[in-house]
Amino acid sequence: MSRRNVELLFLVIAGAVSTMAYVSVYAGRFREINRLSIVYGLAFVAIFFVLHLLVRFMLPQADPFLLPITALLAAVGLTEIFRIKPSLALVQGQWLLVGAGLFVITVVLVRDHMRLDRYRYIMGAIGLALLIATIVVGTTVNGSKLWIHAFGFSIQPSEFAKLAIVIFLAGYLNDKKALLSVPTHHVLGVPLPATKYFGPLIVMWFLSLAMLVFMKDFGMALLFMSIFVALMYMATARIIYVVIGGGLFAAAAAIAVAIVPHVQDRFNVWLDPWPHAATTGYQLLQSLFTIADGGVLGAGFGRGFLLYADRTPVVPDLQTDFIFAAIANEMGLLGAAGVILVYLLFMWRGFRIAVFAPDGFSKLLAAGLAFAFGLQTFIILGGVTRLIPLTGITLPFVSYGGSSITANLMLVALLLMVSNRTNVVRGGSDLERRRLAERG
Amino acid sequence: MNKAISRIFIVGVVLFVALVVNLTWIMVVRAGWFEDRPENKRSIAKELKIKRGELLGFDGSVIAGSSRRSGYYFRDYPQGTFAPQLLGYDSVRYGRSGIEQQLNDVLTGKATDLGVQSWIDRLLGRKPKGADVKLTLVPAVQKTAQQQLAGLKGAIVVLAPKTGALIASASAPTYEPTTLEDHWARLSADPAAPLLDRSVQGLYAPGSAFKVVTAAGGLDYGKVTPTTEFIDTGTYVVFGGTVTNYGGAVFGANDFTTALTYSINTTFGKLGNLLGRKRLVAAMQRFGFYQTPPLPLPRGEIVPSGRYGKKGLLSPDAFMDPLAVAWAACGQEKVLATPLQMALVAAGVANGGRVMKPYYLQEVTSAAGDVVQKATPEQWLVAMKPATAAALNLMMQRVVNSGTGTAAALEGIQVAGKSGTAERGDGTNLAWFIAFAPADDPTVAVAVVIEDTQSTGGEAAAPIAAEVLKSALAQPALP
Numbered sequence: 001m002s003r004r005n006v007e008l009l010f011l012v013i014a015g016a017v018s019t020m021a022y023v024s025v026y027a028g029r030f031r032e033i034n035r036l037s038i039v040y041g042l043a044f045v046a047i048f049f050v051l052h053l054l055v056r057f058m059l060p061q062a063d064p065f066l067l068p069i070t071a072l073l074a075a076v077g078l079t080e081i082f083r084i085k086p087s088l089a090l091v092q093g094q095w096l097l098v099g100a101g102l103f104v105i106t107v108v109l110v111r112d113h114m115r116l117d118r119y120r121y122i123m124g125a126i127g128l129a130l131l132i133a134t135i136v137v138g139t140t141v142n143g144s145k146l147w148i149h150a151f152g153f154s155i156q157p158s159e160f161a162k163l164a165i166v167i168f169l170a171g172y173l174n175d176k177k178a179l180l181s182v183p184t185h186h187v188l189g190v191p192l193p194a195t196k197y198f199g200p201l202i203v204m205w206f207l208s209l210a211m212l213v214f215m216k217d218f219g220m221a222l223l224f225m226s227i228f229v230a231l232m233y234m235a236t237a238r239i240i241y242v243v244i245g246g247g248l249f250a251a252a253a254a255i256a257v258a259i260v261p262h263v264q265d266r267f268n269v270w271l272d273p274w275p276h277a278a279t280t281g282y283q284l285l286q287s288l289f290t291i292a293d294g295g296v297l298g299a300g301f302g303r304g305f306l307l308y309a310d311r312t313p314v315v316p317d318l319q320t321d322f323i324f325a326a327i328a329n330e331m332g333l334l335g336a337a338g339v340i341l342v343y344l345l346f347m348w349r350g351f352r353i354a355v356f357a358p359d360g361f362s363k364l365l366a367a368g369l370a371f372a373f374g375l376q377t378f379i380i381l382g383g384v385t386r387l388i389p390l391t392g393i394t395l396p397f398v399s400y401g402g403s404s405i406t407a408n409l410m411l412v413a414l415l416l417m418v419s420n421r422t423n424v425v426r427g428g429s430d431l432e433r434r435r436l437a438e439r440g
Numbered sequence: 441m442n443k444a445i446s447r448i449f450i451v452g453v454v455l456f457v458a459l460v461v462n463l464t465w466i467m468v469v470r471a472g473w474f475e476d477r478p479e480n481k482r483s484i485a486k487e488l489k490i491k492r493g494e495l496l497g498f499d500g501s502v503i504a505g506s507s508r509r510s511g512y513y514f515r516d517y518p519q520g521t522f523a524p525q526l527l528g529y530d531s532v533r534y535g536r537s538g539i540e541q542q543l544n545d546v547l548t549g550k551a552t553d554l555g556v557q558s559w560i561d562r563l564l565g566r567k568p569k570g571a572d573v574k575l576t577l578v579p580a581v582q583k584t585a586q587q588q589l590a591g592l593k594g595a596i597v598v599l600a601p602k603t604g605a606l607i608a609s610a611s612a613p614t615y616e617p618t619t620l621e622d623h624w625a626r627l628s629a630d631p632a633a634p635l636l637d638r639s640v641q642g643l644y645a646p647g648s649a650f651k652v653v654t655a656a657g658g659l660d661y662g663k664v665t666p667t668t669e670f671i672d673t674g675t676y677v678v679f680g681g682t683v684t685n686y687g688g689a690v691f692g693a694n695d696f697t698t699a700l701t702y703s704i705n706t707t708f709g710k711l712g713n714l715l716g717r718k719r720l721v722a723a724m725q726r727f728g729f730y731q732t733p734p735l736p737l738p739r740g741e742i743v744p745s746g747r748y749g750k751k752g753l754l755s756p757d758a759f760m761d762p763l764a765v766a767w768a769a770c771g772q773e774k775v776l777a778t779p780l781q782m783a784l785v786a787a788g789v790a791n792g793g794r795v796m797k798p799y800y801l802q803e804v805t806s807a808a809g810d811v812v813q814k815a816t817p818e819q820w821l822v823a824m825k826p827a828t829a830a831a832l833n834l835m836m837q838r839v840v841n842s843g844t845g846t847a848a849a850l851e852g853i854q855v856a857g858k859s860g861t862a863e864r865g866d867g868t869n870l871a872w873f874i875a876f877a878p879a880d881d882p883t884v885a886v887a888v889v890i891e892d893t894q895s896t897g898g899e900a901a902a903p904i905a906a907e908v909l910k911s912a913l914a915q916p917a918l919p
């Protein structure tokens with residue numbers, strides 16, 4: 001079976017699973033559902049069918065699993081949002097449409113990710129500009145400054161900055177990896193490369209520190225620092241960068257806990273939420289109660305206790321940062337672990353694309369994107385389950401929010417491009433190779 | 441490069457495995473623990489979907505009903521404010537308290553002893569239906585008690601001495617249960633503590649009302665008889681201190697009945713030392729002091745009476761010097777009692793020395809309409825011999841007929857009682873009156889305490905006790 005037919009088959013399976021979830025919610029809350037929402041359901045199927053056709057035409061040898069995984073996660077997210085607040089699901093559906101549009105634009109405009117390597121410094125500048133803009137003109141929501149309000153929309157630029165920074169780092173580090181790998185001197189017996197190549201590390205460290213202090217967000221800072229450290233390591237295979245990067249970040253985090261009250265609150269709540277049960281720890285504890293209540297099998301889609309009698313969610317921000325609590329409650333341990341497994345599958349496909357990619361830039365790009373995706377998932381899931389301090393970050397494809405779903409669909413587009421190129425170079429037809437060559 | 445990429449992937453896998461392990465820990469291993477945390481109000485909110493059983497008065501009228509609004513059930517109170525502190529609340533935001541918490545499993549149909557139909561429902565996975573609970577509270581008496589306390593601070597407890605049934609329990613200031621959630625912040629911050637159930641949690645110096653306990657001990661241990669003679673000079677000097685009478689009164693020669701009738705402190709101080717520390721404490725314990733009364737209420741919502749120190753209830757074996765014993769025998773010193781405990785004292789004398797187990801649950805009717813549980817009165821303690829109780833009963837009649845408790849007298853019905861006035865040192869008094877009636881065959885016992893008054897127990901509390909007794913004795917049926 002061709003890659004595209006495999007993709008279609010799995011899209012159909014994802015569609016079937018989504019339909020069942022949707023029907024379950026429908027059965028539980030049929031009073032609030034009208035025919036219009038069925039139209040939206042069909043629109044969802046149509047969106048992914050169009051994306052499938054685009055990939056079939058433009059990226060015929062791309063990985064067949066990423067798009068079905070994306071569809072499944074988006075469907076789970078939409079269904080759960082719909083179940084929590086039907087009106088929001090319709091908005092989220094529109095965001096999905098915008099994201100699909102950007103997916104198409106990315107594939108059509110970029111055509112081949114290798115072209116992005118040429119614009120690496122522009123990408124780096126865009127990423128930096130987005131983050132600085134957030135710090136300068138951002139709005140504080142729930143104690144963190146992650147949002148820019150413009151033209152009636154709220155945009156979370158860090159979601160897009162993530163992509164830009166990964167593209168920049170993949171290009172930059174692929175270029176400089178040889179220099180960064182060669183020790184020129186020793187400090188305290190540790191072999192180190194020339195000091196000037198530490199420049200980017202220091203810049204990233206300051207960037208992370210700035211994010212901690214000015215955005216007051218531990219999660220995003222951790223995400224960016226980790227992306228950088230992981231890419232440094234993958235480019236140079238030198239563990240020293242992980243050690244230094246980790247140490248610097250730990251120092252930055254310690255400083256932030258000491259001087260930024262919001263970060264301090266989050267940290268204290270993580271250590272012991274019980275004394276803060278009515279205040280700063282309320283949200284996390286309600287999340288834990290809601291998750292614990294799911295049991296092994298869960299209450300079933302649309303059947304969990306997620307809303308109080310006046311329709312307010314049992315956990316504040318249930319449809320965004322805490323959507324996993326709703327999923328765990330309704331799908332139980334099996335369903336929640338299943339969702340985690342789906343994320344792991346996504347990450348695995350991403351790293352697999354990286355391993356098979358024929359060149360360093362493609363490898364670092366794919367691995368960087370897959371790592372960013374996986375780590376973001378871990379940070380929010382770890383946060384809502386108190387494995388790590390809680391931080392306001394979205395669950396890719398599932399949380400309510402336009403920036404997140406749009407940026408992550410672009411991330412999928414980039415991974416598919418890398419994968420298509422890899423498979424064409426390694427064994428595509430002559431026609432496919434020729435078309436690829438024309439793009440570059 | 442591939443090796444490093446693989447390693448990073450493995451790190452990712454490890455992180456995800458940690459997520460699943462942690463999730464298993466939360467959702468399976470610790471799920472019950474999370475559910476039981478008091479901060480977790482999910483089960484309360486979920487139970488709003490169950491038709492909560494009604495709370496009925498002894499006359500069968502609904503005190504707390506259950507009405508449905510958009511799929512959820514909410515409490516309604518057809519009789520308005522009705523012993524709200526005892527009934528308690530069932531709030532998603534603030535949790536549960538009182539009887540609502542104590543009987544939650546019954547009221548939500550989860551208790552295991554609710555009849556065959558509830559088992560069938562359970563097996564079929566049907567949503568349980570709450571069972572209705574008929575209480576021993578008699579609405580007419582409860583309302584009288586609440587009216588008597590209107591505008592005052594204090595509490596009234598009415599018991600049926602022969603059964604131990606709680607006929608009424610009022611605590612003032614009070615609150616309106618329907619608007620509790622809206623006014624929570626104000627009510628919980630109010631220094632007058634309207635949310636506190638003074639009847640079972642209010643610890644007051646019992647003052648001279650406690651002399652009934654001392655007298656029971658003195659008579660039962662054979663240290664005195666109703667006719668034993670004492671001389672009062674206005675002071676009783678003991679262990680470097682003095683015991684004086686209320687208002688500095690001097691009574692001269694008096695027998696023991698007269699000492700109770702006029703509440704002569706010097707005589708009771710002397711009796712305290714005739715008994716000694718151990719027997720005085722034993723007399724208290726035989727009325728239930730030093731243990732939490734077995735009225736079924738949530739932990740911490742009912743407190744024991746006894747001698748209290750800075751760190752709470754003192755041990756019955758705690759040392760007292762003779763001066764302390766003398767004052768304790770007059771219900772002062774470190775002795776503190778709840779209105780329920782003092783009502784139990786009155787009920788114990790009324791019931792020939794046998795103190796019945798207090799209860800408020802008359803019967804439980806399952807959702808299917810079957811009576812699945814019925815009250816069975818049980819004896820709790822023996823406070824004194826029947827002969828002692830008979831003698832003390834007569835002495836307490838004298839208090840009402842010609843002593844400090846004349847304001848408690850009722851026309852055509854002999855009342856027995858004892859007043860108490862505890863000076864608080866800030867110019868205000870605690871006014872007590874404990875009583876029972878009819879004296880020859882008592883069916884009602886009462887304890888009244890009024891805080892922040894300038895009057896004595898005989899002036900402020902005795903008339904209230906009379907009104908409550910009158911209301912109770914006018915009822916066609918009492919539990």
